[in-house]
Amino acid sequence: xxxxxxxxxxxxxxxxxxxIRQSMPPQLKSSLDxxxxxxxxxxxxxxxxxxLFAFVSGxxxxxxSAVIDDALKNGKRVAVPKCGEVSGEMDFYYINSRxxxxxxxxxxxxxxxxxxxxxxxxxxxxxxxxGLCFDYxxxxxxxxxxxxxxxxxxxxxxTAGICYYKCxxxxxxxxxxxxxxxxxxxxxxxxxxxxxx
Numbered sequence: 001x002x003x004x005x006x007x008x009x010x011x012x013x014x015x016x017x018x019x020i021r022q023s024m025p026p027q028l029k030s031s032l033d034x035x036x037x038x039x040x041x042x043x044x045x046x047x048x049x050x051x052l053f054a055f056v057s058g059x060x061x062x063x064x065s066a067v068i069d070d071a072l073k074n075g076k077r078v079a080v081p082k083c084g085e086v087s088g089e090m091d092f093y094y095i096n097s098r099x100x101x102x103x104x105x106x107x108x109x110x111x112x113x114x115x116x117x118x119x120x121x122x123x124x125x126x127x128x129x130x131g132l133c134f135d136y137x138x139x140x141x142x143x144x145x146x147x148x149x150x151x152x153x154x155x156x157x158x159t160a161g162i163c164y165y166k167c168x169x170x171x172x173x174x175x176x177x178x179x180x181x182x183x184x185x186x187x188x189x190x191x192x193x194x195x196x197x
Contacts, residue, residue, distance in 0.1 A: 035187035051125035138180030
């Protein structure tokens, strides 16, 4: 049986799922995002968390805006990431509204550190994890920068990968540092206990 070049295979899958997302009609994306939001809001882990670590979605990512707004409205602490300029790491900052965000690295809306409190405690809470695709065991392929891979190494709370069903598959190639999420959420199903190797 031939050896799989994990890095090359990930590159191919990243390109495939990026194309799928970019070609999605806006009306369909909006509908899927609404169903995904409902799935997230119904999670017991979401309802009970005091802190939500949420990414601010980009153009082809699952829309997190309604979840962030709901969390703020219901008195949860909401922390969103800011990517480091050089280090390849990211820090989370607490926000009071989405209006205080500004365009940062990669054109993504980020918190302004001078106006926000930096999160220091990563031992609990619910973290929404982005990905271009996920498998049913909770493994993911992201955008290739490695920010979440590094962050998740030390996160002690519950992780929830959110993804469109069309961007999931049975299994993905894995590297030694890849970690599965605790919950996989799509607009069609919630998989709470992926197998962890």
